[in-house]
Structures are given as C-alpha cells and as structure tokens.
Amino acid sequence: MGDKLFSILVHLSVLVIALVFFAIVGDVAIKGFTAIQWDFIFTEPSRSGREGGVGPILVSTFLLLGICLSIVISLGLGTAIYLNEFTFHKSKFSKIIELSLDILAGVPSIVFGLFGNVLFCKILGLGFSILSGGLTLACMALPLFIRTAQSSLRGIPSEYRSGSKALGFSKATTLIKVTLPVAIPGIIAGLILSIGRAMAETAALIFTSGYVDRMPSSLLDSGRALSVHIYDLSMNISGGDLNAYRSAFLLIIGLLFINFSASTIIKKTLRVEN
Amino acid sequence: MLTSKETTYPWEKLPPKEDCCVDKKLIISVRNLTVQYDKKVALDGINLDINQGCITALVGPSGCGKSTLLLTLNRLVEEIPSATMQGDIQFDGKSVLSPSTNIRSLRSDIGLIFQKPNPFPFSIKKNLTLTLSEHGVKDRAEQDIIVEQSLRSVGLWDEVKDRLESSALKLSGGQQQRLCIARAIILKPKILLMDEPCSALDPVSSGIVEDLVSNMRGQYTIIIITHNLAQARRISDDMGVFWVKNDRGVLIEKGSTQDIFNNPKSEITKAYIGGIRG
Numbered sequence: 001m002g003d004k005l006f007s008i009l010v011h012l013s014v015l016v017i018a019l020v021f022f023a024i025v026g027d028v029a030i031k032g033f034t035a036i037q038w039d040f041i042f043t044e045p046s047r048s049g050r051e052g053g054v055g056p057i058l059v060s061t062f063l064l065l066g067i068c069l070s071i072v073i074s075l076g077l078g079t080a081i082y083l084n085e086f087t088f089h090k091s092k093f094s095k096i097i098e099l100s101l102d103i104l105a106g107v108p109s110i111v112f113g114l115f116g117n118v119l120f121c122k123i124l125g126l127g128f129s130i131l132s133g134g135l136t137l138a139c140m141a142l143p144l145f146i147r148t149a150q151s152s153l154r155g156i157p158s159e160y161r162s163g164s165k166a167l168g169f170s171k172a173t174t175l176i177k178v179t180l181p182v183a184i185p186g187i188i189a190g191l192i193l194s195i196g197r198a199m200a201e202t203a204a205l206i207f208t209s210g211y212v213d214r215m216p217s218s219l220l221d222s223g224r225a226l227s228v229h230i231y232d233l234s235m236n237i238s239g240g241d242l243n244a245y246r247s248a249f250l251l252i253i254g255l256l257f258i259n260f261s262a263s264t265i266i267k268k269t270l271r272v273e274n
Numbered sequence: 275m276l277t278s279k280e281t282t283y284p285w286e287k288l289p290p291k292e293d294c295c296v297d298k299k300l301i302i303s304v305r306n307l308t309v310q311y312d313k314k315v316a317l318d319g320i321n322l323d324i325n326q327g328c329i330t331a332l333v334g335p336s337g338c339g340k341s342t343l344l345l346t347l348n349r350l351v352e353e354i355p356s357a358t359m360q361g362d363i364q365f366d367g368k369s370v371l372s373p374s375t376n377i378r379s380l381r382s383d384i385g386l387i388f389q390k391p392n393p394f395p396f397s398i399k400k401n402l403t404l405t406l407s408e409h410g411v412k413d414r415a416e417q418d419i420i421v422e423q424s425l426r427s428v429g430l431w432d433e434v435k436d437r438l439e440s441s442a443l444k445l446s447g448g449q450q451q452r453l454c455i456a457r458a459i460i461l462k463p464k465i466l467l468m469d470e471p472c473s474a475l476d477p478v479s480s481g482i483v484e485d486l487v488s489n490m491r492g493q494y495t496i497i498i499i500t501h502n503l504a505q506a507r508r509i510s511d512d513m514g515v516f517w518v519k520n521d522r523g524v525l526i527e528k529g530s531t532q533d534i535f536n537n538p539k540s541e542i543t544k545a546y547i548g549g550i551r552g
Contacts, residue, residue: 159392166350166388167405167457168381177404182395 025252031242032249040246045213049229050239054247056215060130060223061199063216064209067134068198072141073191080149085175105143112140113204121208130216130223133209140204141194148193152186153179185266192262196255202227226251301326301464301495302347307361309342309351316342318522320361322514329487329496331506331531334516334546339523340499344467347497348384349377366464382409385458389470391450393442398434398453401442405457424460428452428486448479452486459494466490468498472505484509503547507535515543
C-alpha cells in the first residue's frame with residue numbers, strides 16, 4: 001500500500017514537471033513559430049522592435065557570450081584547478097574561497113548588475129557597453145562554473161594521479177594529459193549551465209550593456225541581448241508581443257542547440273574514454 | 275596454481291629461476307630509514323639490502339610500513355604532505371633521497387605497480403604511447419614497435435592486438451594489471467616495485483600475473499609486497515618481515531626466503547609464518 005502511494009506520488013511529480021515544461025515550450029513554439037521567417041534573424045528591428053528582425057540583437061548576444069565564456073573558461077578553470085590540485089586537504093584559504101563562491105552563486109542577478117554598473121561602467125570607465133555586460137555576466141557565471149568544474153576534477157579517482165606520478169610525469173603533464181581529459185565531460189556540463197545562465201540573463205545586462213538595438217560597431221558599443229529584447233518587447237512596447245514570442249522561440253532553440261551539442265560532445269568523449 | 279594453457283607466453287622461454295639471481299650484487303641499500311606522517315612513525319630505522327635481479331618479498335600485517343617503504347624508494351611518498359624522511363637510500367651508487375635527484379628519471383628507473391590496477395581511462399595503446407611520448411619517444415613507428423614488444427613481454431599482445439584502440443577499462447582486472455606492468459616496463463626500469471599486485475584479482479588472473487612476475491626474475495629487480503605467504507615462498511628469493519612494535523613499523527627479519535621459512539630467527543616470524551600470528 002505504502003509502496004503504491006509512493007510510486008503514484010513520484011509519477012505525479014514527474015508529470016507535473018513535464019507538463020510545465022511542455023506548456024512553456026509549446027506556448028512559445030506555437031506563437032513564435034508562426035510566421036517566423038529567415039529574414040527575422042538577419043534584419044534590423046524597426047518601430048522599437050514591433051517590426052523587423054533581431055539581427056543586431058543576435059550579434060550583441062553572441063559578443064556578450066563570447067566575452068563571458070572566454071573569461072569564465074580561463075579564470076574559472078584556473079581557479080578550479082588551483083582549488084582541487086594545488087591546495088592540500090582543505091586549507092583555510094581554499095575553504096574561504098569555496099564559501100564565497102557558494103554565496104556568490106546564490107546572489108540575485110540584479111545585485112551583479114548594479115555591481116557591474118559601478119565597477120565596469122563607472123569606475124573602469126567602460127560605460128554601457130558589450131564589454132561591461134560580458135564582464136558582468138562572467139562574474140555571475142564564474143561561481144557556478146568553478147564549483148561544477150571543481151567537483152568534476154574531484155570526482156577523478158586518485159589512482160590516475162598517483163599512477164601518472166609513478167610513471168615520472170610532472171604535475172603539469174599529469175594535469176594536462178591525464179586529469180583534465182578525464183574531467184572534460186563534467187567541465188562541459190558546468191559550461192552549459194553557465195551558458196544557460198548567461199543567455200537567459202536580463203537584469204544584470206540592463207544596467208551594464210544597455211538596450212540600444214543598433215548593430216554594435218565595437219565591444220565598447222552598447223548592445224541589447226536577446227533576453228533584454230524579449231523583456232522590453234513584452235513589458236514596454238505595446239504591440240510587441242508577436243516579435244517577443246519569436247525572439248523567445250529563437251532563444252529556446254539556441255539553448256536547446258547548445259545543450260544538444262554539448263551532450264553529444266560528452267557522449268562522444270565518454271565512449272572513447274570509458 | 276592456476277595458469278592459462280591457451281597461449282605460449284614469450285617469457286616461458288626465459289632461463290629458469292636458479293640461473294638469474296646467483297651473483298648477489300647489491301642494487302639498493304636502505305640505511306636507517308625513518309619515515310613519519312606527522313607524529314606517526316610509519317617506518318623506524320629500516321636497514322635493508324636488495325639484490326640485483328632477485329625477487330624480494332616484503333611481508334607482514336597491515337599498517338607496518340611496507341607500502342610506505344615502496345613509496346619512499348621512488349619518492350612518491352613526497353606527494354603526501356605530512357610525510358618526512360630521514361636516513362639514506364643508495365640506488366646504483368646514488369642517493370635517492372638527495373634533493374638533487376632527478377625524480378623523473380628515478381621513477382622511470384624504479385617503476386611502481388599498484389594493488390588496484392590503474393590504467394588511464396584511455397585506449398590500451400594510448401596508455402603506452404602517452405608514457406613513451408612523455409619520456410621522449412615521439413616517433414610513431416618507433417612507438418608502435420615498443421608497444422608491441424612491451425605487450426608481448428607481459429603476454430597481452432595476442433589478447434589485445436585487434437583492439438588496441440579500445441578502452442583499457444574494458445579489459446579484465448588481470449589484463450589491466452598486466453597492461454600496467456607493460457606501461458612500467460616500457461620505460462626500461464631497473465627495479466619494479468609491486469604493492470600486492472595480485473590481491474585485487476580473481477584466482478585465474480592472479481595466477482597469470484604471479485607467473486609473469488616470477489618469470490621477470492633476472493630481467494628486473496623486483497620488490498613485491500604480498501599478504502600471501504605461499505606466494506612469497508613460491509616466487510621470492512629474499513624476504514623482509516615487517517611488524518608493528520610500539521606503534522612503529524619495523525623490519526624484524528630479513529634474509530633468503532628459504533632461510534626464513536626453514537629457520538626463522540625471530541619468535542614473531544616463527545609465529546607469523548606458522549600462521550599463528552599476523
């Protein structure tokens with residue numbers, strides 16, 4: 001009896017989750033897919049986005065992501081490696097860093113936005129720009145990425161490291177040729193989560209990269225991200241709903257594409273490695 | 275003892291046991307070696323000589339410092355932050371513990387086989403070629419030849435020659451352990467340290483690995499830890515018996531395996547090999 005009830009509850013919760021997911025995606029897909037055409041992706045928005053496409057906005061979004069990812073991968077991977085491979089058994093210093101990362105991972109994005117606005121836009125004088133926005137996104141995505149990369153490094157059996165050292169490999173060789181290749185699937189998973197968080201971000205960007213919908217001419221130009229565009233169309237522009245749906249549809253397609261390609265990479269690596 | 279009769283391994287053509295280890299030339303001498311982890315004394319004042327080309331078995335109960343001794347011989351013990359060492363180890367006329375020792379060449383001279391087979395989660399071939407490349411053999415054709423040689427010398431070639439690109443983790447435990455031995459001997463070591471290489475394996479694999487170890491006598495100097503006294507008796511020429519005294523790991527008896535089994539000097543050894551203690 002108890003088992004049956006438990007099984008019904010478990011199935012029910014899965015059903016609810018699946019329903020919510022399909023309701024959201026379905027709604028966006030049905031309304032966004034209707035009348036979407038290729039030139040929507042390439043043309044400039046007109047009449048505040050009510051008409052035209054999202055060309056410049058896609059370019060800004062990719063530039064923001066590019067800046068964010070290059071910082072996240074380099075700094076984040078470095079920190080994760082330091083925390084896992086270079087500090088012995090939970091030193092006080094690494095404990096402090098880990099605690100701050102956990103707190104930062106839970107800080108609301110609007111706080112990051114205001115912080116980025118003060119530091120990058122004002123103090124460093126970058127103004128409302130794609131550079132400021134990308135750097136702010138990086139600050140936001142770093143804690144999550146570092147923690148996932150770190151746990152994937154920690155999950156690697158210590159036998160591989162000791163085996164490598166017993167063969168006379170240096171610390172660097174052990175890391176680059178043995179540890180990192182084994183940890184790659186987990187690190188990519190962390191990267192997807194970070195990309196997802198960055199692509200979906202609105203609040204932090206409004207304060208840093210601004211919402212000019214022109215084609216950006218440099219990284220120091222202001223640029224509007226896709227998520228900001230959706231927010232603006234649906235909240236501030238009357239009659240922008242249709243294009244908001246189309247943009248949301250594109251955003252979801254983009255996220256699904258990233259997820260799919262990353263999981264393919266993971267599966268491929270796993271098949272070769274294991 | 276179980277052996278595989280299906281394949282003729284190349285090592286079976288090696289000269290028999292008695293011929294290899296006769297002239298008793300020292301290759302390692304350990305003097306007054308004390309190793310500590312923080313306050314805990316894992317090894318206390320160890321003196322031990324290792325004869326070239328012979329198999330030396332280290333026996334004794336768990337926690338008496340046998341593994342620590344192996345890890346100290348190739349200085350892997352330094353990876354444990356709390357470890358400190360005193361005393362002297364001479365290998366080939368050089369001091370192992372001296373700060374100027376080249377760790378990389380030391381570890382290729384003194385290979386280590388772990389209790390649990392630990393091939394890298396790459397292909398069978400990459401386990402070997404990675405090791406070769408890191409030690410300067412980068413030519414593909416040359417690598418292929420050495421890979422075949424080393425796999426042949428551990429009797430693995432016929433079993434894996436058609437699937438060199440498949441993952442090493444798909445091999446059985448015994449095959450993995452032989453791959454690890456191949457990976458160590460690919461660096462042409464003088465000494466192989468083995469930390470209970472058979473204990474994580476099933477009886478058949480264990481028998482095959484034991485035969486392999488036994489037949490490598492003469493080609494390599496082997497120091498093997500084993501909890502299996504019958505195995506120590508079967509394969510080793512010399513023996514060291516370790517014990518825990520006052521919470522410190524000590525060497526209570528050393529000598530030829532025959533002497534120790536036939537005529538143990540210490541009462542503890544007598545009880546240990548008689549199966550009464552340990």
